[in-house]
Amino acid sequence: MSVESDVRESLRAVEDPEMKISVIELGLIYEIRSEDKDDGIHIEVDMTLTSPGCPIAPELMAAVHRATEQTEGVSSAHVNLTFSPLWDPRKHATEDARIDMGIF
Secondary structure (H helix, E strand, O other), X not given: OOHHHHHHHHHOOOEEOOOOEEHHHHOOEEEEEEEEEOXXXXXXXXXXXXXXXXXXXXXXXXXXXXXXXXXOOEEXXXXXXXXXXOOOHHHHOOHHHHHHHOOO
16 A cells, blocks of 8 residues: 555544544545655645635644654655635535535
8 A cells, every 4th residue: 555545544534523524535635645755755735625714724734734644654744725626525525425414
């Protein structure tokens, strides 16, 4: 398994505190990239939020950062916040997450 896959697995434990659904299931994680550095593997995570004015943005980004850095083999991480494209649960969330949100 690649380090990107390991990070994705670690991020399954990070839940949106309001929805109680994983950031992976919600589709808030757009991309995970790794780069070999002298001191180990650096991870870049591109993520979004359910809305641009989300009041829990700092808390959620910190949780994603912590989970990423705690992944075995990862020495450092950076979380990039993006709103391009805007999050749309019909496009980004998994079927299970859509059902949990009442979107059929």
